[in-house]
Amino acid sequence: MVETAKLIQGNQAIAEGAIYAGARFFAGYPITPSSEVAEECSRRMPRVGGVYMQMEDEIASMGAIVGASLAGVKSFTATSGPGFSLMQENLGFAVMAEVPCVVVNVQRSGPSTGLATKPAQSDIMQVRWGRHGDQIVIALSPSSVKECFDLTVQAFNLSEKFRVPVILAADEIVAHMRENFTPPAPGELQVIDRKKPTVPPEQYKPFEPESDGIAPLAAYGSEYVFHVTSSMHGPEGVSNNNPANATWKVSQLHKKLELYRDEIVLTKTFDVEDMDILLVAFGAVTRAARAAAVEARKTGIKAGVLQLVTVWPFPDRELAQLAGRVKTVVVPEMNYSGQVAGEVRRVLGPDPDIKQVNKFNGQIITPQDILKAII
Amino acid sequence: MSHATGLKYLKKDSLPLMWCSGCGNGIVLAALLRAFEELGYGNHNTVVVTGIGCWGKADDYITTNALHTTHGRALAFATGIKAVNPKLNVVVLMGDGDGVTIGGNHFIHAARRNIDLTAIVVNNCNYGMTGGQFSATTPADSFTSTTAYGNPERELDICALAGVAGANYVARGTVYHGRALQNHIKEALNKKGFSLVEVVSPCPTHFGRNNKMKSAVNMLRWLKEKGVTREEYERMTGPEKNGYFVIGKLADRNAPDFNTRYEEIRARALGQ
Numbered sequence A: 001m002v003e004t005a006k007l008i009q010g011n012q013a014i015a016e017g018a019i020y021a022g023a024r025f026f027a028g029y030p031i032t033p034s035s036e037v038a039e040e041c042s043r044r045m046p047r048v049g050g051v052y053m054q055m056e057d058e059i060a061s062m063g064a065i066v067g068a069s070l071a072g073v074k075s076f077t078a079t080s081g082p083g084f085s086l087m088q089e090n091l092g093f094a095v096m097a098e099v100p101c102v103v104v105n106v107q108r109s110g111p112s113t114g115l116a117t118k119p120a121q122s123d124i125m126q127v128r129w130g131r132h133g134d135q136i137v138i139a140l141s142p143s144s145v146k147e148c149f150d151l152t153v154q155a156f157n158l159s160e161k162f163r164v165p166v167i168l169a170a171d172e173i174v175a176h177m178r179e180n181f182t183p184p185a186p187g188e189l190q191v192i193d194r195k196k197p198t199v200p201p202e203q204y205k206p207f208e209p210e211s212d213g214i215a216p217l218a219a220y221g222s223e224y225v226f227h228v229t230s231s232m233h234g235p236e237g238v239s240n241n242n243p244a245n246a247t248w249k250v251s252q253l254h255k256k257l258e259l260y261r262d263e264i265v266l267t268k269t270f271d272v273e274d275m276d277i278l279l280v281a282f283g284a285v286t287r288a289a290r291a292a293a294v295e296a297r298k299t300g301i302k303a304g305v306l307q308l309v310t311v312w313p314f315p316d317r318e319l320a321q322l323a324g325r326v327k328t329v330v331v332p333e334m335n336y337s338g339q340v341a342g343e344v345r346r347v348l349g350p351d352p353d354i355k356q357v358n359k360f361n362g363q364i365i366t367p368q369d370i371l372k373a374i375i
Numbered sequence B: 001m002s003h004a005t006g007l008k009y010l011k012k013d014s015l016p017l018m019w020c021s022g023c024g025n026g027i028v029l030a031a032l033l034r035a036f037e038e039l040g041y042g043n044h045n046t047v048v049v050t051g052i053g054c055w056g057k058a059d060d061y062i063t064t065n066a067l068h069t070t071h072g073r074a075l076a077f078a079t080g081i082k083a084v085n086p087k088l089n090v091v092v093l094m095g096d097g098d099g100v101t102i103g104g105n106h107f108i109h110a111a112r113r114n115i116d117l118t119a120i121v122v123n124n125c126n127y128g129m130t131g132g133q134f135s136a137t138t139p140a141d142s143f144t145s146t147t148a149y150g151n152p153e154r155e156l157d158i159c160a161l162a163g164v165a166g167a168n169y170v171a172r173g174t175v176y177h178g179r180a181l182q183n184h185i186k187e188a189l190n191k192k193g194f195s196l197v198e199v200v201s202p203c204p205t206h207f208g209r210n211n212k213m214k215s216a217v218n219m220l221r222w223l224k225e226k227g228v229t230r231e232e233y234e235r236m237t238g239p240e241k242n243g244y245f246v247i248g249k250l251a252d253r254n255a256p257d258f259n260t261r262y263e264e265i266r267a268r269a270l271g272q
Ligand SMILES: Cc1ncc(C[n+]2csc(CCOP(=O)(O)OP(=O)(O)O)c2C)c(N)n1
Pocket: B052, B053, B054, B055, B056, B071, B094, B095, B096, B097, B098, B099, B122, B124, B126, B127, B128, B129, B130, B135
């Protein structure tokens, strides 16, 4: 069957992307603006041999997807602000126990129940630092319906490959936007499955990295019998509070992502070859930034755009390399404090002129908002 | 009666057990492992899921697959495992704090969904691991490290909760009544759908010490005296019942479990 272009919504594309990537378990708790992901999964999962579960809360949703993933099934959940806050403890579990899974956070306006359910990009630091304990995750941020699909597939791939939870940090705008989209044919996009152990079962250690830095993951119910805990553990998965072991384990969680940093960090650039001004954007605001750059060029100001497709780990090298060519960097984002602008400052230091464009009233950042900062 | 020892499921290299002397957890563990043996459970097709607490450390001593989760959330993790692999035996070990205080919501909904898990809640009437603070099952007026003048709150009946929420099997045992306990565990493991065994158990270190039952012997005497059959309990009149609790099987039914129901929904979805 040849797929034809359909007008579909970002949230639907996320659900379809997950199924394309091989996800067969969704557990969630409804919350606007993410609920369409759950609704789509409730219809689609039973038809593709998967399971949709509506849990009693987001704490349970996060726990359930970790359990299902350890039973060998690619799993995900979708939520927004308040629900994402509830997920943090068990999300940290997934980091520590190295359980692949995908968490979609369709960002909405806060603080707290805030301006429900208007768009925002104010969870960027929570995505990175929301859990107790020093740890690292991967986060991707889509700017279109097509990216909602593609980056969901990518999120599963990175999660499976590196045994780490991946957060799709979407926002209400992309999630509810409808665009023409042709789903890729099977095989068109790469789909990665987690590495399975090959050693004899009695030799299997679920947290012992192989030469590539990643430990293979068996599934409950296979011939491999294994123990998983988020308490400090050694390679065999058994509690181990020895300081040397803790040093090894916490480092390992970071190092496996540092090692593959270039594969994880994805960016896109637009009109950067001759630019004088660099706009750094992510998520839906990328669209306004691109439109603003086009408008600016009409007035003779050469603006280019760097889209942070991967938000975490932060694309520091890509940013530094491009920013070296300009005097002014503009960071438009839908939050008060400039969560990404702060990172940009951290990377570029005090020299360049870094302008922030912040909106935090549930209103979208427009090209005009950005142009005002440029012209 | 078989002579199963359950020892083959005991991780010998993790011994000695971390539990205090006189703690009931070892007795529950032994009953569970013997039940595994009698039912012929394999290490590979069994997953023991635990929460956080003294009883929640039990996974350290068991040779099957294990998942040691966060405090109160073991049932949620276990639900995900069972939902995608109905063939696995999934056994969830929780304390009273873990299972029905912080985890009360998951407990209600796991029972309501009737997901095919066996929950073994060791009720020692307090938070053992963190130093004996009160939990939702600490009896009213009892003393704990956070109820110095007596507990102002009433205790929760774990079995009644599981029963009204829809569990297919509910039983209460004690570590004093060992043989009955092992039978309940076996029946619970065998039952399709959500099954619960509450085990009233001594924590001499905290609950006992704080409530004039410092020695394990005193605590066992307490279990022996206060755990009565339903008939005995019903013969007592109002105030006489105070401090007594019913032991034995409290619910046994065969409502379809979550996975069976989901299969039906799948068939419907595919038929459309
Ligand atoms: C979210 C969270 N809150 C609090 C704790 C601290 N904590 C650890 S175990 C425990 C209570 C244990 O009591 P119970 O579940 O009854 O098990 P027991 O130790 O008595 O076997 C508490 C409060 C924790 N680990 N996580």
